[in-house]
Amino acid sequence: MATVKAILYKSKKKSDGKYSIAIRVTKDRKSKYFFLEWIDEKYWDVKNFRVKSAHPNSRRLNNLIAKKVAEADDTILEYEASKKHYAINDIINVLKGEKITLSFFDLAEEHILQLKKMNKANRAVSDNSKINTFREFINKDELLFDEITEQLLNKFKAYLVAKGSVSERSIMNIFILIRLLYNRAIKMGIADRQRYPFGESKIRISLPESIKIGLDEDEIRRMESLELENGSPILHTRNVFLFSFYLAGIRISDVLKMKWNDIKDDRLYYRMGKNNKITSLKIPKAIFEILEYYKSEKIKGSDYIFPELKKADENNPEDIYIKTKTAIKKFNKYLGTLAKMAEIDKKVTTHIARHSFGNIAGDKISPHMLQKLYRHSNLSTTIGYQANFIHKDADDALDSVLNF
Incomplete structure (x- = not known):
């Protein structure tokens, strides 16, 4: 659950020595701030998180602080009670009086954090790298799901191909992650199914076949x-x-x-x-x-x-x-x-x-036994994998035609 607290934000100082009062929203050990007014440090009550009565506008400022903290707390409780997904930006946007939106990168960060909590470090590192590649192309920290269109994804693919160092399989793996997050956003009610950029006649994901060669x-x-x-x-x-x-x-x-x-x-x-x-x-x-x-x-x-x-x-x-x-x-x-x-x-x-x-x-062992040895969940996976190494029937068929 997110937490809300009024603080004197001391990471930035005005030339006249004043600091800004800020509403700090923290979720999953990440914080963002909504800034109010600037005051001298001597007027800030560190213990009670409010402006001291000695300040000429203390009543107005403390009412403003209480109002914004209450707005944030009420929004968080509403989300928690309905079990809806939310990010820090959603709370900050409420304080700004703006429409609640969820950035693609906010959801991506929560996805990475969840993988880490599940001790899936290798997947977390891999997915984080994919997200950073997409972020590098977008060149901004916030991207709404409505902005992820077929045109955008086609430009992204062209960008990756032009780099010359990214394989077709790697590109498809990035698209698979973007699709996963988009589907998750639809289930959470924060993305519109009608704008979904994947599927037939849209962006189609097809992993290229890879050549598997083993030692004999x-x-x-x-x-x-x-x-x-x-x-x-x-x-x-x-x-x-x-x-x-x-x-x-x-x-x-x-x-x-x-x-x-x-x-x-x-x-x-x-x-x-x-x-x-x-x-x-x-x-x-x-x-x-x-x-x-x-x-x-x-x-x-x-x-x-x-x-x-x-x-x-x-x-x-x-x-x-x-x-x-x-x-x-x-x-x-x-x-x-x-x-x-x-x-x-x-x-x-x-x-x-x-x-x-x-x-x-090769074909010396039954597919069922190979499935057990490979630890595959499905027999079809084993059959597909082993097909890379069984060539005898095709070779014999070719020889039967050409040996004349």
């Missing part, structure tokens, strides 16, 4: 057989990559969060960061060999298996996210070197461990 069996063996210096960063990188691959391509962010007490009776139990699912996998022999390498650094059961998060603040999801992101960037650098050493003519990154498992699995 021979390439994995060549990587495994490399002679690497004990204790070196490149050996550690290979260990993390293969740990992910051996366990059906567990995401590196989840691998780094694994602890020794996640291992029980030769099985690994862990919670998947992307969808919060708990899963269990049998630990292959090759994984035990990797674990042996790190046992000397084990302090206790709750200690991380790999070193990247040992100094992270476990109660700070953002700190964990930053350290994980830094580690992945380092891993990808060394994986490029490993690829050259193993004579692999493919771009090898941490994510390709998952693609490699899919590529080698």
Whole structure:
């Protein structure tokens, strides 16, 4: 719930030494101010949040303060009672006597704050970056939902394409976030469905297909057989990559969060960061060999298996996210070197461990079993993903026509 308080705003001072009386509205640890009149500091009653009686216009000013505080409090109570969404600007606009409006960026900021409260730091950082890209294009801090038109979004897309550094998929992901916030605003009654800029014959969102290429069996063996210096960063990188691959391509962010007490009776139990699912996998022999390498650094059961998060603040999801992101960037650098050493003519990154498992699995494993191994919520997701690596039928069909 928002709070309202009358203060003497001392962050700005007039040339005659006076400060402005202000009504401060605070919500979700963010404050905005509605300014009244300027007075000398000696006339402000800090304890009672009012103008001292010694001021010649104290009665008028205190009535004005009481009126504005009451207006703000009444508006907040009305919103809270009806369970309607509101932002600080809505309260400030009431004090200004203006029509209540909600800025797109106000709703976006609350969206980011909510993600942080839910400990979804990676999503919060990613979505905040998308919002900042849109804000950079708009070049102002307030944007009403009515202003988000097809024309505006088409100009935004052209702006991103002209930059040359933003992929089509990244552009669509920004549009998906804008659409999500617009739909949320419609449900809250602060945006008009008739002005909705998305849909058929309007802005259509279509994610481009991405090419998924994994390593084959021979390439994995060549990587495994490399002679690497004990204790070196490149050996550690290979260990993390293969740990992910051996366990059906567990995401590196989840691998780094694994602890020794996640291992029980030769099985690994862990919670998947992307969808919060708990899963269990049998630990292959090759994984035990990797674990042996790190046992000397084990302090206790709750200690991380790999070193990247040992100094992270476990109660700070953002700190964990930053350290994980830094580690992945380092891993990808060394994986490029490993690829050259193993004579692999493919771009090898941490994510390709998952693609490699899919590529080698091909059609050897049933889709239902792959769904379980991949931890997908829907079988259709598994079938769509695995289709990237199954080419035999198409290859045979082509050969049947061309072999004449």
